[in-house]
Amino acid sequence: MGTHYDSVPLSAIVKIRDLMYQVKDPFRLDQGDVSFDAPETFKAAVRKALDQNHTHYLPTTGVPRLRQLLAEKMQQTNGIPIGSPDEVQVTNGGTHAIYAAMHALIEPGDEVIIPDPEWPPTMAIVIAAGGVPVQVPLRERLGWRWDIDEIERAITPKTRALYINSPNNPTGGILTRDDLERLAAIARERNLWVFSDEAYEDMVFEGEHISIASLPGMYERTIPLYTFSKSFAVTGVRMGYYAIRDEVLRARAMKVVLYTTSNVSSLTQYGAIGALEGSQACIEEFRVELEKRRDLFYAGIADAAPGILSGEPPAGAFYAFLKINGDWVRDRKLPGESVSWAMAEHLIKGARIGCVPGVDFGPASEGYLRFCTCRSREELNGALASMKALLK
Numbered sequence: 217m218g219t220h221y222d223s224v225p226l227s228a229i230v231k232i233r234d235l236m237y238q239v240k241d242p243f244r245l246d247q248g249d250v251s252f253d254a255p256e257t258f259k260a261a262v263r264k265a266l267d268q269n270h271t272h273y274l275p276t277t278g279v280p281r282l283r284q285l286l287a288e289k290m291q292q293t294n295g296i297p298i299g300s301p302d303e304v305q306v307t308n309g310g311t312h313a314i315y316a317a318m319h320a321l322i323e324p325g326d327e328v329i330i331p332d333p334e335w336p337p338t339m340a341i342v343i344a345a346g347g348v349p350v351q352v353p354l355r356e357r358l359g360w361r362w363d364i365d366e367i368e369r370a371i372t373p374k375t376r377a378l379y380i381n382s383p384n385n386p387t388g389g390i391l392t393r394d395d396l397e398r399l400a401a402i403a404r405e406r407n408l409w410v411f412s413d414e415a416y417e418d419m420v421f422e423g424e425h426i427s428i429a430s431l432p433g434m435y436e437r438t439i440p441l442y443t444f445s446k447s448f449a450v451t452g453v454r455m456g457y458y459a460i461r462d463e464v465l466r467a468r469a470m471k472v473v474l475y476t477t478s479n480v481s482s483l484t485q486y487g488a489i490g491a492l493e494g495s496q497a498c499i500e501e502f503r504v505e506l507e508k509r510r511d512l513f514y515a516g517i518a519d520a521a522p523g524i525l526s527g528e529p530p531a532g533a534f535y536a537f538l539k540i541n542g543d544w545v546r547d548r549k550l551p552g553e554s555v556s557w558a559m560a561e562h563l564i565k566g567a568r569i570g571c572v573p574g575v576d577f578g579p580a581s582e583g584y585l586r587f588c589t590c591r592s593r594e595e596l597n598g599a600l601a602s603m604k605a606l607l608k
């Protein structure tokens with residue numbers, strides 16, 4: 217197992233972070249970390265938990281009250297037929313939820329179908345779990361959705377699961393009800409599991425968010441995965457969760473959580489109880505503001521990088537995944553191992569703007585750049601002005 221981890225990739229985000237450390241007064245559009253403060257409901261519950269000395273070991277699966285609230289949330293908001301809070305597991309953020317679920321299900325050599333582009337840790341975790349990620353392109357002309365026929369063609373006897381991430385990081389593409397029904401039919405017919413990563417469930421600007429686990433007969437073969445990171449602006453406190461109907465799989469995943477963390481921080485869990493019991497207004501406030509930031513950024517790009525960076529505002533999430541004019545990069549002989557790396561380094565070194573090269577999200581995504589539009593308006597405006605000055 218030790219050497220196996222040599223084959224688990226490190227995302228380019230690490231190289232980008234190192235580059236960003238060398239930049240004075242950077243615009244951090246490389247990280248998907250919302251600029252909002254956590255809601256007072258969360259913070260007050262953490263303070264109270266500390267005052268009441270909730271600082272001891274907890275059940276690995278999570279505080280019972282929290283699991284009950286999460287089961288109700290998945291039933292009512294996501295329409296998933298959770299049988300009981302016993303099916304819910306609390307994790308150390310969404311990354312840990314994916315890690316535990318994938319390690320519980322995947323056998324060596326199992327193939328997992330994943331979008332291209334996709335958030336890089338997903339591919340890394342499939343490999344860490346002994347599986348083989350098989351990326352199928354999202355099509356820009358389809359609003360960054362899969363062409364479901366291509367999914368059917370990618371399935372082999374080794375395919376164990378589909379990983380769905382809607383809204384998608386980095387494109388913001390949202391799968392429609394029709395897409396999900398077709399994928400559900402394929403999963404049932406080909407006896408596949410589904411990992412449904414719904415980290416951006418609350419960031420939907422056009423269309424609707426539907427959990428595939430809510431479709432008839434799908435929860436039995438789906439592991440819906442969630443995080444508080446984006447919805448409650450608490451990326452650093454690490455609060456994630458999932459639900460599993462199958463008892464054997466659930467017991468295995470629980471062991472992964474047990475031996476990687478024993479229990480999720482008590483303060484995080486009590487904070488999460490506060491966030492769920494209190495007003496949910498912040499979720500909609502964040503969504504409305506994120507939509508404005510999306511529009512601000514796309515209007516700014518049309519002004520700062522006309523003919524150089526292009527793309528349509530996404531239906532969800534909070535990223536801009538923009539196509540680079542490759543001829544423009546080649547004409548200027550910008551150094552870099554690929555067009556997307558050359559452009560990323562040009563913007564980082566020349567304009568102090570953090571961004572991530574498309575190729576990091578999958579081979580079909582070379583030639584694009586990802587910017588996070590969840591930063592403050594001030595930071596977005598600063599980045600756009602700096603970009604304009606560099607590219608004019």
Ligand SMILES: Cc1ncc(COP(=O)(O)O)c(C=O)c1O
Binds near residue numbers: 309310311312415455
């Ligand atoms: C698609 C996707 N899933 C899961 C996560 C996990 O987030 P966290 O580990 O902060 O909960 C992220 C974070 O950026 C993400 O983009």
